Amino acid sequence: MFRITARTVLELGSELISSDIIAFYELIKNGFDARTKNGVTIAFDVVISRHALSKHLEKIARGGDLESHKADLIAALDPKSSLTSRNAFSSAIMTATSHSDLTSKAAVALAAFNSITVSDTGKGMSIEDLTGSFLVIGTPSRKLEVEAALAAGMKESPYLGEKGIGRLSAMRLGEKLRVVTAQEIDKTLNLLDIDWRAFGDINAMLDQIPVAPSKGGAKPAPQWSGTSIIISDLTENWTEARVRQMAEYDFARLTDPFDDAALRPRVAITFNGERLSIPFMPRALLDAAHASVSGKYEIVEGRPTLTCTLEALDLGFDHPREKEIITLTLEDLQGAIIGKDGEIEDSALVTIGPFSFEAHWYNRRRLSKIEGIGEQRAVRELQEKWSGILLFRDRFRVFPYGEDEDDWLELDRRALRRSGYTLNKTQFVGRVNISRTANKKLVDQTNREGLRVTPEQNVLLQVLRYVVQDQLGRFMREVERQYKNQKIDLSDAQAQVTKLEDRAKTAIRKLKRLTPPEGSEAVEDLEQALFEFSEFAAKARARIAEVEQESRQMIEMAGVGLMVEVVAHELARASENALKALDALKGSDVPEKLRGHFNTLRAEMKSVSKRVRVLDPLSISGRQRTEIFDLNELIKESVDAHEAQFARHRVDVKMDLPERPLKVRAVKGMVVQILENLISNSIYWLDIRATREPSFRPEIAISLESGPPTIVFEDNGRGVAADNQEKIFKAFFSLRDTKRRRGLGLFIAREAAEHHGGKLYLDDTINAETGRLHRFVLELPTGVQA
Incomplete structure (x- = not known):
């Protein structure tokens, strides 16, 4: 029988939760899986940042008046942070009796009173839930319910997560965790405290670390239910500027930004009591795209069909709004996606399940002022902010697809070898939608770094690359070939020019006879203009012939x-x-x-x-x-x-x-x-x-x-x-x-x-x-x- 060391939990947390945003993502999903009634709130309560405290500790280390240092520290506390945390921090440092004692107590206060709270108003957890589910890593309860839903043919999965490792996300953000939760039927709050540092004992086995839930005080209201994950002894330096930046970019892309803002899952972020806005993607930005492709991959009676619509809206030269619809059936997909070598089984074309996509292309040099967004610079910055083709499952993000450093559709690599239009990832704003029930074989890797490599994942990649790299690029070149530098039929034009030249020469001869001497210079100018026009027409005809020959x-x-x-x-x-x-x-x-x-x-x-x-x-x-x-x-x-x-x-x-x-x-x-x-x-x-x-x-x-x-x-x-x-x-x-x-x-x-x-x-x-x-x-x- 295997036995597990306590530090294995730390290793799991560090390996499976690879970034702060993924940690928040997992905690947010848990809130929605708990059927929260009004979304999830992330509240930062930062009395003083780690960086700001370190500056004060450097001054304290140089000596000076102890009471002055205490006063300076208290004055440096953020007045917008909670009064409870500020008072507790102040009380802790005021008891210091020496410079070293002040340094020690300030560090302890920082760990204790800076916190991040992720809360929901879902169904909450009982004492039994905390023991039998929350404290069971890899608990099968949700997975069993998801599998039952899939077997029953439900259109939506009952849960966003199913692996039972989301609770390790708290470890990424801080060393200490307190869970405050209750169900409607509970009379009191249920509490669970975990100090992750206790798991660092290299000699301890997992079952030797005492962790157990307990009863707490009264609930906020008799019918209240929900969960608050309170994280302290934070591992990162959190400032308002950093959280605001995450809200602007990371949290804005956490749920599908293409959805109507009113329909998106509600996620609220506050920093020291102030609500930070999570921006939504303005429709005007998508309307300003220069070209686009959208479509659906469907399975009808066991046969796949890919339908995509290509549109050229403004490619930088005069052309009407061009639109082309492409439909590929099973036979076409076997040729275009599977091919002759058979590296993917044909069955994967069906087992992948249905999905949809859209990608909007921008020539960034030609972006201009947009009403409601701003001048050219603001429009370019907004397009760059939302750039990338993101992947969403059930309206929630699948990482890392669409990140700045991620080129999952190989757009940049192909763009380097392509002449004409450059279809690199920063020029696209787009999304791909999949779901847990419809795309059973598209499963996240355990570390949340993309989808597992399966035949179905390969089909998804190949279909999207075919649509975006090949068909959209081909369509744009086709519109350019049709409307830019069009071939000119010179047969009629040459005859017309010759007639006009003859008429002009005849008129000039008559003018010469009728014009008095003082007007002869003007007639000569007119004759010279005719000669230059004739020469220009001859050169133009020759050049057009050269272009056609080159073609x-x-x-x-x-x-x-x-x-x-x-x-x-x-x-x-x-x-x-x-x-x-x-x-x-x-x-x-x-x-x-x-x-x-x-x-x-x-x-x-x-x-x-x-x-x-x-x-x-x-x-x-x-x-x-x-x-x-x-x-x-x-x-x-x-x-x-x-x-x-x-x-x-x-x-x-x-x-x-x-x-x-x-x-x-x-x-x-x-x-x-x-x-x-x-x-x-x-x-x-x-x-x-x-x-x-x-x-x-x-x-x-x-x-x-x-x-x-x-x-x-x-x-x-x-x-x-x-x-x-x-x-x-x-x-x-x-x-x-x-x-x-x-x-x-x-x-x-x-x-x-x-x-x-x-x-x-x-x-x-x-x-x-x-x-x-x-x-x-x-x-x-x-x-x-x-």
Whole structure:
């Protein structure tokens, strides 16, 4: 049988309660768990601060008149502190008979009469409760009730806490604890006194430390119930400035600040009798955000759905208020959150339970005066104060998420590598809401430093990172691409400018004939202005053409980069397999086996060689060169180049191609790129389905039709939800996992199709089996057929 030393309690307290605010948080939760009728009050009664007393003790140590030192000390007591504490402090030091005695008695008085009281008007505790629950560390009573509530399907947990260690929070704040409590039926108060220093005896066992409750005096009123936790011999230097700062920041974020102020759990703080305000977040601050994302993760009939709303309100250039709604179902979430590697079980997508979130983004340089808040500086300070994406369970904070030093969504780390909009944590004000009953698998670590690492915790992180890092960032860039530095169609504009120039020249010629000599200078000025305008228009046209060319080259280079990556992957994989083969043959004399392995390696290298040949048209020169080629043969070559990959993933490719060549005049590299991106997407989603359905047989079907030349590409993978039919073609929109999430493939493929005057789209035919879209159509204009 285990025995526990007394000092283990001290070790538990120091390890499990890691900061003052967490200590207060635990004590506050206990008050609400006791069903307090009007909230929880934290009252600081500080006769003199530890720092101020130390200054006086330094003077006393230097000698001088003893009575003068006593008088100075009494004069230094805070007149706003309780009269009882001041009188007791004064009486204690007035009995001192020497300088050393005064020093000793002042230190004892500081420990005895500076206090923090956490009180509630809940159901209180009886003598039996103090003995059987409060003095039992890790008591199971609340946990049993929480588990019963979960089993019964209750929407709310009966308790915020359940581990039975919250009482150790008092140890963090002071060396001495007095509990004053009573239930309605009690006639008197029930008392419990604990001196934590007694547990420091390294030789004492826990059961050797005498701690027992006792009866106290009369209750404040016959029907009164509640509990006061009185902490003295304080371990920290408490001042009004420090407590006010904690109220402004820590206590303000202790309960959900997004809630209506009238609905938030009531927590009151007083310092020496003066009420300190705990600020609420003004709605005007959220209304001033420049972009935002909000949404819900729901479980409906055992299937998860993520719905989020993205809004661009003011990105620093002229644009309408843009809004986009994204919906991801089970199939999408398996691809985007779980991925191909299967590091998280699919079941975690359901067992995580429902939650909601919102995050408001600010360009801090563009924050300006807000009515009701103040000038720009005040607005920036307020935004910085509330910055961070906080996590709340049942309206109470889960630490340390959202703290200044915490980057739980890896926003800062990603921002350092991202061009364009910087989505770092100080630019967000946001919250995530979970609950004990709905999110049973999201459990606090015992030391209150975040959630325990579980598959469900991983899903929560991945979903939020996907929404905030990827989708909001992608959406903001999409709005910028659409409205800032928009492409200009110069065909009509150039004709109009030419007409205007001709009209102006004709008018100037007439003016020259009609203008008297004294007005010729003005006409010459007008003619010079026309010349400068014409020159400016020509330069503008040239620059716009350059910008468009740069944009095309960016797309081309991105496409080539993606293809080089694919080929590099194949080369690396073939090399690794070759090394494995050679390692397996060490010390063996098996020519037939050796021949077989080298045949495998030769086949793989042959496949890579085909991929490199297919890559050749994707070079910049190849992509810009129009040529006549057989579309039929190009499809065969592209499929042939993936032969080893298809075999490895057991993909059956069916081609329905015309017997006669179908000649087209086009940029061969761009058509190759479209096919490569479609194949790459298919392989990913076929794998996603194959790993989850053992009997599944992956298939790709490619057909080619003429008049106009049309390639139909279809697979039997997971398909695309109808809601995302157009979104998948947007730049940086991706439903792949984090390792493979780029979101450029289909965007580039559509750009390539449109370059030829054609179109690439996802056909709206619903697959009967999946209820989703599977068929991509590349339609080239009739004019490209040679």
